[in-house]
Amino acid sequence: MRLTQRCLGNISKMLDFYSQFNPSPLSIKQFIDFGLSACERKSFIFLRKELPVRLANIMKEIHLLPDNLLKMPSVGIVNNLYATSFEDIMQFEKVEVNETTLDKFCQTLIKIRNRHQDIVETMSHGVLELKESHDVDAQTEHNIQYFLDRFLMSRISIRMLINQHTLLFGTEFNGHSRHVGSIDPSCDIISVVKDAYDKARLLCDQYYLASPELLVKQHNEFERCSEIRIVYVPSHLFHMLFELFKNSMRAIMEHYDNSDSDYPPIEVIVSRGKEDICVKMSDRGGGIPRSQMDHLFKYMYSTAPRPTQTDAHTVPLAGYGYGLPVSRLYARYFHGDLVLQSCDGYGTDAIVYLKALSNEANELLPIFNKTSSKFYRTAV
Numbered sequence: 001m002r003l004t005q006r007c008l009g010n011i012s013k014m015l016d017f018y019s020q021f022n023p024s025p026l027s028i029k030q031f032i033d034f035g036l037s038a039c040e041r042k043s044f045i046f047l048r049k050e051l052p053v054r055l056a057n058i059m060k061e062i063h064l065l066p067d068n069l070l071k072m073p074s075v076g077i078v079n080n081l082y083a084t085s086f087e088d089i090m091q092f093e094k095v096e097v098n099e100t101t102l103d104k105f106c107q108t109l110i111k112i113r114n115r116h117q118d119i120v121e122t123m124s125h126g127v128l129e130l131k132e133s134h135d136v137d138a139q140t141e142h143n144i145q146y147f148l149d150r151f152l153m154s155r156i157s158i159r160m161l162i163n164q165h166t167l168l169f170g171t172e173f174n175g176h177s178r179h180v181g182s183i184d185p186s187c188d189i190i191s192v193v194k195d196a197y198d199k200a201r202l203l204c205d206q207y208y209l210a211s212p213e214l215l216v217k218q219h220n221e222f223e224r225c226s227e228i229r230i231v232y233v234p235s236h237l238f239h240m241l242f243e244l245f246k247n248s249m250r251a252i253m254e255h256y257d258n259s260d261s262d263y264p265p266i267e268v269i270v271s272r273g274k275e276d277i278c279v280k281m282s283d284r285g286g287g288i289p290r291s292q293m294d295h296l297f298k299y300m301y302s303t304a305p306r307p308t309q310t311d312a313h314t315v316p317l318a319g320y321g322y323g324l325p326v327s328r329l330y331a332r333y334f335h336g337d338l339v340l341q342s343c344d345g346y347g348t349d350a351i352v353y354l355k356a357l358s359n360e361a362n363e364l365l366p367i368f369n370k371t372s373s374k375f376y377r378t379a380v
């Protein structure tokens, strides 16, 4: 449904207003502390301002995109979805806080989350539409990389706020009584590693009829002989590890494509130091030359072309091309990182760095300001 001109006029004034504010980053500790005190009114009061601020900040950047990208049908769809969701939240700007508005707010958040479910794929279609209709120069590609990193990080942060509120105060149950919203205060990293391996192995067995084994160990320098646990969002950690396992398995199976199933195992070590928890995944999948490494994180390079009929059996281990860059955003979202070290001809190490202390695990949020908008204005 296209927004009427009147709506768009009204929204742009509100967008200007809310985009003046910087998003307020929260740490995992703040999410936990707030979740344990669990006051729905306070959460509502915070979110009815913070969500419009985060939506407006990224919508202003969408409007600064190069015209030829902004005109792509799929980018138009994304723009309208954000405008509709911004309007939905605006309904609560000045309402009286009571049971009815709290219930309605929760339902609206669920509606928004569902509306935005496929945004990443829709945006990747927009990039593909641009690639298929225009020559994309290096500068435009760089601008798209900059924008998508910020756009997708903003989306991760908005979904985090929505999930915390709906899981804490809605009728949904997250399936784990000890969890605080989407956060596990005592996340067993090794079990997430094994879960991600099992799910990736399923896909690998389906396509290659075989899969490499997993060797996993841990080293806790901080609390000797204790299991390594972290206050973290298990679904974020799973997303990263699932992606990395798929890549390692694809490399190994393609590299040893004529062996009789004596594939080198994937080795994972989980370590805990004073500041960081690391999950290092090492494979002997033949590695990648340094000249090709940067491409792996590029949205433009990796945006998978639409599968043709003959590609009906596309490799299930490769998505629509945003798996690795989005996984790095999940790692960076709470001030961690995801780094690749490959040895051409031998294999690849992927390291996920996580903040060991929840008070240091602060949201990393894109801020729309003169610097970021200048970046777009210099775009050709």
Ligand SMILES: CS(=O)(=O)N1CCC(Oc2ccc(-c3c(C(=O)NC[C@H]4CC[C@H](C(=O)O)CC4)noc3-c3cc(Cl)c(O)cc3O)cc2)CC1
Residues within 6 Å of the ligand: 244, 246, 247, 248, 250, 251, 252, 283, 285, 286, 287, 288, 289, 292, 296, 297, 298, 302, 317, 318, 319, 320, 321, 322, 323, 324, 325, 340, 342, 347, 348, 350
């Ligand atoms: C954008 S995305 O996230 O959607 N996604 C990124 C991932 C991509 O799939 C993959 C998967 C594996 C590999 C790969 C190779 C490999 O393939 N070598 C052989 C070629 C080396 C260059 C050579 C050349 O071109 O010179 C032509 C052969 N070797 O090591 C890895 C590897 C990569 C990651 Cl990231 C890892 O974590 C572990 C790994 O072992 C590459 C690409 C789908 C798309």
